[in-house]
Amino acid sequence: xxxxxxxxxxxxxxxxxxxxxxxxxxxxxxxxxxxxxxxxxxxxxxxxxxxxxxxxxxxxxxxxxxxxxxxxxxxxxxxxxxxxxxxxxxxxxxxxxxxxxxxxxxxxxxxxxxxxxxxxxxxxxxxxxxxxxxxxxxxxxxxxxxxxxxxxxxxxxxxxxxxxxxxxxxxxxxxxxxxxxxxxxxxxxxxxxxxxxxxxxxxxxxxxxxxxxxxxxxxxxxxxxxxxxxxxxxxxxxxxxxxxxxxxxxxxxxxxxxxxxxxxxxxxxxxxxxxxxxxxxxxxxxxx
Amino acid sequence: xxxxxxxxxxxxxxxxxxxxxxxxxxxxxxxxxxxxxxxxxxxxxxxxxxxxxxxxxxxxxxxxxxxxxxxxxxxxxxxxxxxxxxxxxxxxxxxxxxxxxxxxxxxxxxxxxxxxxxxxxxxxxxxxxxxxxxxxxxxxxxxxxxxxxxxxxxxxxxxxxxxxxxxxxxxxxxxxxxxxxxxxxxxxxxxxxxxxxxxxxxxxxxxxxxxxxxxxxxxxxxxxxxxxxxxxxxxxxxxxx
Numbered sequence: 345x346x347x348x349x350x351x352x353x354x355x356x357x358x359x360x361x362x363x364x365x366x367x368x369x370x371x372x373x374x375x376x377x378x379x380x381x382x383x384x385x386x387x388x389x390x391x392x393x394x395x396x397x398x399x400x401x402x403x404x405x406x407x408x409x410x411x412x413x414x415x416x417x418x419x420x421x422x423x424x425x426x427x428x429x430x431x432x433x434x435x436x437x438x439x440x441x442x443x444x445x446x447x448x449x450x451x452x453x454x455x456x457x458x459x460x461x462x463x464x465x466x467x468x469x470x471x472x473x474x475x476x477x478x479x480x481x482x483x484x485x486x487x488x489x490x491x492x493x494x495x496x497x498x499x500x501x502x503x504x505x506x507x508x509x510x511x512x513x514x515x516x517x518x519x520x521x522x523x524x525x526x527x528x529x530x531x532x533x534x535x536x537x538x539x540x541x542x543x544x545x546x547x548x549x550x551x552x553x554x555x556x557x558x559x560x561x562x563x564x565x566x567x568x569x570x571x572x573x574x575x576x577x578x579x580x581x582x583x584x585x586x587x588x589x590x591x592x593x594x595x596x597x598x599x600x601x602x603x604x605x606x607x608x609x610x611x612x613x614x615x616x617x618x619x620x621x622x623x624x625x626x627x628x629x630x631x632x
Numbered sequence: 633x634x635x636x637x638x639x640x641x642x643x644x645x646x647x648x649x650x651x652x653x654x655x656x657x658x659x660x661x662x663x664x665x666x667x668x669x670x671x672x673x674x675x676x677x678x679x680x681x682x683x684x685x686x687x688x689x690x691x692x693x694x695x696x697x698x699x700x701x702x703x704x705x706x707x708x709x710x711x712x713x714x715x716x717x718x719x720x721x722x723x724x725x726x727x728x729x730x731x732x733x734x735x736x737x738x739x740x741x742x743x744x745x746x747x748x749x750x751x752x753x754x755x756x757x758x759x760x761x762x763x764x765x766x767x768x769x770x771x772x773x774x775x776x777x778x779x780x781x782x783x784x785x786x787x788x789x790x791x792x793x794x795x796x797x798x799x800x801x802x803x804x805x806x807x808x809x810x811x812x813x814x815x816x817x818x819x820x821x822x823x824x825x826x827x828x829x830x831x832x833x834x835x836x837x838x839x840x841x842x843x844x845x846x847x848x849x850x851x852x853x854x855x856x857x858x859x860x861x862x863x864x865x866x867x868x869x870x871x872x873x
Contacts (some may be wrong), residue, residue, distance in 0.1 A: 507733065510726070514734045517725050520717045523685055525705030525782070526738035 347371040347372020349479040357485040360492030364547035367538035368586040374579030375536040381443040384562030385450040391557035395463045405553040416545025420538035421425025441472035454559035464556040484553040578623030636661040642691035644681035651677040653845045664822040666832045669842035675825045681714040691865035714788035721779035724768025752781040790821040
């Protein structure tokens with residue numbers, strides 16, 4: 345078990361990106377009761393955004409977060425108007441079919457515009473590693489984890505401390521009561537949708553620093569994101585955080601100690617187990 | 633003399649589904665007006681249309697002499713009209729204090745909001761005591777009182793309640809109505825939808841009966857002494873339509 349510290353570090357890195365993607369999923373479900381299967385593709389867009397920002401103007405992926413997140417936020421507002429609001433009341437089946445269609449469209453648009461070539465970034469510090477006791481981690485991955493933690497912390501503070509954040513939580517708990525006290529529910533839902541996509545955009549930029557991207561990478565993300573929200577409990581940010589760590593660690597441990605796809609097999613077996621034993625996940629559908 | 637709340641010739645409903653048809657409704661200053669009627673008759677829609685949560689298709693709503701027809705809810709609540717919808721009536725996963733903050737959402741002056749909180753604490757001391765507690769962990773009765781406290785944050789002239797007894801233990805309804813009477817004595821006007829007609833008749837001054845999206849009766853509750861009489865009225869209404 346000499347590798348264990350290293351495996352844990354690798355698991356944490358995997359978890360960081362997954363948690364951001366899953367948090368967007370959990371947020372949109374918890375507040376708007378909307379299931380967004382295209383969340384992985386939004387992260388893919390974030391990755392390409394970071395790639396092109398680096399390729400054309402040499403922008404560091406950790407800097408381009410400040411670009412991809414706001415742009416994805418705006419796309420999130422558009423997404424709300426065109427794909428969330430019109431069908432929100434029609435049930436999860438409709439949401440899934442709508443966003444699955446969107447996912448395929450985005451994948452193929454990406455294929456058409458940017459080809460199937462695998463893209464990656466090499467920064468000046470790509471080969472720099474940092475020693476963390478018995479484990480070592482590339483500087484890029486370390487920054488990625490730190491930034492992911494900072495974003496989750498910022499999101500949590502926003503939801504728990506600001507009046508707007510509290511209004512979003514109020515909407516998630518009782519829409520009509522929130523409306524009765526003058527909360528503009530529609531605006532809060534649009535804002536939530538923007539934040540959910542901004543999280544995907546940020547995740548994309550951050551992961552671009554250490555992963556390669558291609559048009560269909562989103563479908564991998566979405567599987568893990570759903571694993572996380574099923575294990576953690578749909579609609580629960582805390583659940584996304586805990587389950588994200590669990591999933592990241594399982595994947596890393598499986599890869600190292602069993603090899604190949606063992607980690608993924610374990611993760612998806614865990615989903616099935618949870619659906620049997622505890623379908624509400626670790627934290628139920630506790631709203632924010 | 634004009635009424636505090638005056639609804640005339642109101643049509644309202646949801647996309648492709650008109651619920652209210654030519655509704656004429658009034659609530660007089662300083663009185664308690666009860667609204668009863670079968671399920672799906674449009675009682676809730678009426679209150680929602682008044683506070684702007686359902687858009688009126690025709691007709692008008694006046695409150696305190698002002699035209700508030702189609703005014704968005706976040707403006708309505710600043711005009712002295714508060715509404716507590718059906719349901720849990722509090723935000724269970726938020727602290728008691730955060731519940732008050734949400735009630736004060738439209739009050740941008742923080743100092744003013746703080747003063748209103750103090751007034752609510754004076755009225756319901758348990759709210760001050762349990763400020764940091766999660767609202768969902770309060771007892772059923774305390775949750776109901778908290779929802780009154782939240783409405784009082786808006787310092788309303790008129791409070792609209794949609795079935796305050798729903799999902800509560802029967803003895804809690806008496807506690808709620810005691811609070812209603814107490815606040816009424818301090819000058820608050822009430823409009824209350826309630827299925828428990830017997831209890832409602834004990835406290836209301838006026839009564840409206842809603843049937844199939846219309847007001848079938850609006851007048852003093854005095855003449856209506858018991859449910860038998862009400863049943864006769866219902867039957868009479870049914871026969872005449």
